[in-house]
Amino acid sequence: MTIGFSTHSRPTPPERIDLGDLLLRRWRTSDLTRQFAALTASHAHLRPWMAWAEQPPTLAGQRRTLQNSAAHWPTPDGCYRYGIFTASGEVVGGIGLHDRVDPTALEIGYWCHVAHTGRGIIARAAHALTTTALTLRHISRLEIHCDAANVRSAAVPRRLGYELISTASRPRTAPADSGIGMVWATTSCRPEPPRAGR
Template sequence: MTIGTSAHSGSTPPERIELGDLVLRRWRTGDLTRRFAALTASHAHLRPWMSWAEQPPTLAGQRRSLQTSAAHWPTPDGGYLYGIFTARGEVAGGIGLHDRIDPGAMEIGYWCHVAHTGRGIITRAAHALTTTALALPHIGRVEIHCDAANVRSAAVPKRLGYDLVSTATRPRTAPADSGIGMVWATTGCRSDDL
């Protein structure tokens, strides 16, 4: 794993992380057509699990989102949002570190392009962001939250050696949600077989 140093102060995550055949990097406004195409192709795949995917993506909505991501590090809501790109420059998904839980902790959220599922891309990206987050001086814990029915999403923290720290009822926010939320947490990340 190679971590880019541009705009990396040590108290914020880097804007670019290279993982051999994958690159995690801060979204840019020039990513608009590729990201829109990836989300459009993946909408039926994402809609059951992602509240933000209730409606199909729009070009205008993606433009606004990318402008915010490109202008702010972190975004106004405390997120560090990355595109996951293949060696050929294809958008394989998106992943982010979010400052929306306890002080000293960050949450990872992710989505995968439907054409790239089942290849370990999200697991590798989540491992890289877990390692990156835990290297920040003010972060001691990383969490991944998902619905208990979302078996594929829950498999990621399980593979990375996260602990299931709570299972509790929560409001259903997406069509396939069971209403049972899982919180996975780690203070260190296993790197075996990644």
């Protein structure tokens, strides 16, 4: 696994993490059709919880997003965005590391294709990013933020051994939000979670 260096002399996470049957890879502009199809199929599933899914995706919007991700590592807003792919190249979700907590921490955000929920895909991808990010010399903590009502999202950090460090009121940004935010954090990583059905 290769770790590069940014123009700010800080190590950056690798652009590709191979888990065998799953691949986390930096988005490319050539992923447009597959990413757009996955987001379109999953829009009704994502909209209740994701502020960015308020409107259905558009090809033009996703093209801009992919161009941004392909041109910058991290993006200007401090994000490392990965697609989650099967061995055959199908898009089954997305995951990212976000530089919006503090200089020694990164936040993990994720979404799953509606046809692939309940298979442990996001837990395995989040585990891989947790492990990877904690090898970066300036990072000592990973966080996952979610609404308290989003049971599926909260199950991921719980399964990975993250500690619930905060439960507090926050603005509602998506239709199903309760207005109570949960912050989960870890400074270490447990063994990889088992695959679904194992």
